[in-house]
Amino acid sequence: MHLNIAVLEGDGIGPEVVAQSIKCLRSVEETFGHSFTFQKGLIGASAIKQTGSPLPKETLKLCKSTDATLFGALGLPEFDNNPKAKVWPEQGLLKLRKKLGLFANIRPVKVFPSLVKQSPLSKAQVKDTDLVIFRELSGGIYYGEKTFDEEKNIATDICSYSESEISRITHLAFKSARSRKKKVTLVDKANVLETSRLWRRVVTQISESYPDVELNYQLIDNAAVQMVLNPAQFDVILTDNMFGDILSDQGSVIAGSIGLLPSASVGLEHAMFEPIHGSYPDAAGKNIANPVASILSMAMLLQHFKMNEESDAVVAAVLKSFSKKIVTPDILGSSKYGTNYVGDFIADNIM
Amino acid sequence: MHLNIAVLEGDGIGPEVVAQSIKCLRSVEETFGHSFTFQKGLIGASAIKQTGSPLPKETLKLCKSTDATLFGALGLPEFDNNPKAKVWPEQGLLKLRKKLGLFANIRPVKVFPSLVKQSPLSKAQVKDTDLVIFRELSGGIYYGEKTFDEEKNIATDICSYSESEISRITHLAFKSARSRKKKVTLVDKANVLETSRLWRRVVTQISESYPDVELNYQLIDNAAVQMVLNPAQFDVILTDNMFGDILSDQGSVIAGSIGLLPSASVGLEHAMFEPIHGSYPDAAGKNIANPVASILSMAMLLQHFKMNEESDAVVAAVLKSFSKKIVTPDILGSSKYGTNYVGDFIADNIM
Ligand SMILES: CC(C)[C@H](C(=O)O)[C@@H](O)C(=O)O
Numbered sequence: 001m002h003l004n005i006a007v008l009e010g011d012g013i014g015p016e017v018v019a020q021s022i023k024c025l026r027s028v029e030e031t032f033g034h035s036f037t038f039q040k041g042l043i044g045a046s047a048i049k050q051t052g053s054p055l056p057k058e059t060l061k062l063c064k065s066t067d068a069t070l071f072g073a074l075g076l077p078e079f080d081n082n083p084k085a086k087v088w089p090e091q092g093l094l095k096l097r098k099k100l101g102l103f104a105n106i107r108p109v110k111v112f113p114s115l116v117k118q119s120p121l122s123k124a125q126v127k128d129t130d131l132v133i134f135r136e137l138s139g140g141i142y143y144g145e146k147t148f149d150e151e152k153n154i155a156t157d158i159c160s161y162s163e164s165e166i167s168r169i170t171h172l173a174f175k176s177a178r179s180r181k182k183k184v185t186l187v188d189k190a191n192v193l194e195t196s197r198l199w200r201r202v203v204t205q206i207s208e209s210y211p212d213v214e215l216n217y218q219l220i221d222n223a224a225v226q227m228v229l230n231p232a233q234f235d236v237i238l239t240d241n242m243f244g245d246i247l248s249d250q251g252s253v254i255a256g257s258i259g260l261l262p263s264a265s266v267g268l269e270h271a272m273f274e275p276i277h278g279s280y281p282d283a284a285g286k287n288i289a290n291p292v293a294s295i296l297s298m299a300m301l302l303q304h305f306k307m308n309e310e311s312d313a314v315v316a317a318v319l320k321s322f323s324k325k326i327v328t329p330d331i332l333g334s335s336k337y338g339t340n341y342v343g344d345f346i347a348d349n350i351m
Numbered sequence: 352m353h354l355n356i357a358v359l360e361g362d363g364i365g366p367e368v369v370a371q372s373i374k375c376l377r378s379v380e381e382t383f384g385h386s387f388t389f390q391k392g393l394i395g396a397s398a399i400k401q402t403g404s405p406l407p408k409e410t411l412k413l414c415k416s417t418d419a420t421l422f423g424a425l426g427l428p429e430f431d432n433n434p435k436a437k438v439w440p441e442q443g444l445l446k447l448r449k450k451l452g453l454f455a456n457i458r459p460v461k462v463f464p465s466l467v468k469q470s471p472l473s474k475a476q477v478k479d480t481d482l483v484i485f486r487e488l489s490g491g492i493y494y495g496e497k498t499f500d501e502e503k504n505i506a507t508d509i510c511s512y513s514e515s516e517i518s519r520i521t522h523l524a525f526k527s528a529r530s531r532k533k534k535v536t537l538v539d540k541a542n543v544l545e546t547s548r549l550w551r552r553v554v555t556q557i558s559e560s561y562p563d564v565e566l567n568y569q570l571i572d573n574a575a576v577q578m579v580l581n582p583a584q585f586d587v588i589l590t591d592n593m594f595g596d597i598l599s600d601q602g603s604v605i606a607g608s609i610g611l612l613p614s615a616s617v618g619l620e621h622a623m624f625e626p627i628h629g630s631y632p633d634a635a636g637k638n639i640a641n642p643v644a645s646i647l648s649m650a651m652l653l654q655h656f657k658m659n660e661e662s663d664a665v666v667a668a669v670l671k672s673f674s675k676k677i678v679t680p681d682i683l684g685s686s687k688y689g690t691n692y693v694g695d696f697i698a699d700n701i702m
């Protein structure tokens with residue numbers, strides 16, 4: 001198979017971790033006889049520095065014309081805590097998600113048996129965790145109109161959801177549940193928000209077409225507690241953009257390191273694969289960043305194109321790195337293996 | 352001192368836990384020579400059933416005319432999952448907070464040494480946790496206009512904050528930090544929300560009047576991770592209504608049980624004291640609910656009226672119940688002590 005892949009390295013540790021994924025894709029090419037081409041584009045802080053824009057037109061064009069996008073991470077401290085800034089790196093990612101129509105961000109949270117001890121939670125709590133979060137990615141308060149009234153000093157964000165925005169991701173979530181443990185948990189704040197009440201109505205109605213899948217509801221405040229106390233209760237979590245952002249980062253605690261969790265952002269025409277971690281600027285260039293989240297995101301890319309055997313081979317190589325303890329320091333505090341070494345090991349073991 | 356206290360028991364376990372607080376207040380009266388009078392009012396599901404309204408006029412009048420309000424819990428399953436309902440219990444609490452001008456909800460999260468083992472987190476992680484969350488309580492997306500467009504099937508919630516809404520709670524938070532570890536962490540989503548950017552501007556500016564207090568910033572997705580990984584890093588957390596709701600419930604995991612955490616909701620003229628737990632209808636009437644969150648909320652009431660010695664005596668009695676293991680089953684799974692017995696023990700030990 002031939003794939004043309006847009007590569008957006010972004011900022012901080014982005015370039016280093018993406019480099020490991022590309023290394024692994026080269027290994028997949030060789031082992032399975034595929035051919036991948038890579039084209040780089042600018043995004044985030046580095047794009048602002050070079051072009052003034054966090055998402056240059058060429059980058060958007062590139063992502064639209066390629067088969068899929070591999071994304072690293074974005075953000076730099078000099079742009080944070082500057083609330084008067086007119087442009088900032090995150091705008092690039094938000095705009096890209098919207099322009100590519102990526103309405104569903106799929107975030108699996110699994111506890112790898114050989115890493116159970118890494119979790120700050122007890123083994124009994126986390127050991128059977130295998131859940132996937134379907135986070136709505138192109139609506140809600142992230143994209144509603146934002147205003148600031150300078151005279152009155154009042155800022156406003158609007159959170160809006162339409163039935164169709166809710167229904168398209170709901171179908172994806174239920175279809176996924178069908179091939180899993182057949183349970184969907186809708187997370188919202190229906191006792192306060194009008195949008196949450198629309199989510200409940202739409203999801204409840206759609207659930208009737210999936211009689212084999214159980215639907216239940218959790219309020220976000222309770223879900224944040226359950227995610228720590230008893231994550232194994234979940235199968236598919238369906239939620240909006242903001243709640244999904246919070247819950248899925250929290251899920252990383254279960255897995256033992258935020259450096260492990262991948263995600264796929266999908267739409268009708270495009271797909272992008274991105275680790276859930278940030279750009280971790282303090283670690284940039286130090287060869288200590290964990291490349292696993294990026295590599296597992298790349299495995300989700302392969303799966304997206306039905307290269308299941310290839311995707312499984314990548315995951316198997318990652319698992320081997322865990323069991324051989326070829327891991328970066330975030331996993332075993334004392335580990336001396338660097339980003340590159342771990343990337344090489346995983347690439348060499350794709351077979 | 353004489354205090355006239357409004358008592359809103361609410362639903363589920365509300366009446367049982369509040370009864371223990373009143374028992375303890377009787378004990379405080381006796382030991383310290385005060386006089387308290389209690390007047391009950393309806394709220395929540397029981398108010399809807401008896402009057403059609405989740406906050407009858409008489410209840411609001413009562414809370415306005417008394418010195419303080421002791422609140423139990425509210426909500427019943429028959430009102431949940433009915434997204435078409437026109438009234439529901441939670442509206443009573445939201446309206447009451449607004450009408451009483453309770454703009455700051457203060458939620459301390461402490462790990463009690465004798466209960467460290469209760470936390471699902473490791474001892475090393477939680478042992479030095481002693482933080483307090485200042486959650487803005489009468490603004491934000493909770494109170495912005497809510498609309499539903501039936502034709503287009505679009506629901507909308509508006510999140511708005513004015514400078515003055517932010518500044519009044521910010522001053523409270525910084526004053527509190529002054530008497531504590533001198534650190535304020537502002538939690539927001541400034542890389543996405545306009546309201547968060549206003550929070551950063553206003554809080555940063557106000558922080559200049561408190562040069563002895565350190566201010567730092569965390570994004571909500573990261574804060575949700577840090578709350579589990581390393582809660583001891585926090586002193587005072589300052590945040591908006593929605594993020595405060597999520598973070599503080601999450602904080603309950605650290606303490607070992609949501610049945611332990613109290614809160615005070617304060618404004619310029621009124622104050623209300625409420626456990627952070629919900630109405631837990633499955634436990635209602637079974638004499639198993641943990642009364643400690645309600646009793647500690649009552650201790651915050653005493654402190655609010657500068658009865659520090661009295662408040663300390665209540666807390667000491669609670670700590671004694673922990674060390675003697677006179678606790679409800681949520682604390683020690685095998686405990687056979689009921690709500691009433693624990694309440695009696697604590698009341699008897701206020702000295
Ligand atoms: C960088 C930021 C805008 C982004 C988000 O909130 O969506 C990130 O936290 C994520 O979860 O992908």
Ligand SMILES: CC(C)[C@H](C(=O)O)[C@@H](O)C(=O)O
Nearest residue numbers: 191192221441444445596627
């Ligand atoms: C009952 C509900 C409306 C309330 C809230 O979200 O404020 C509760 O969760 C709380 O935290 O006091």
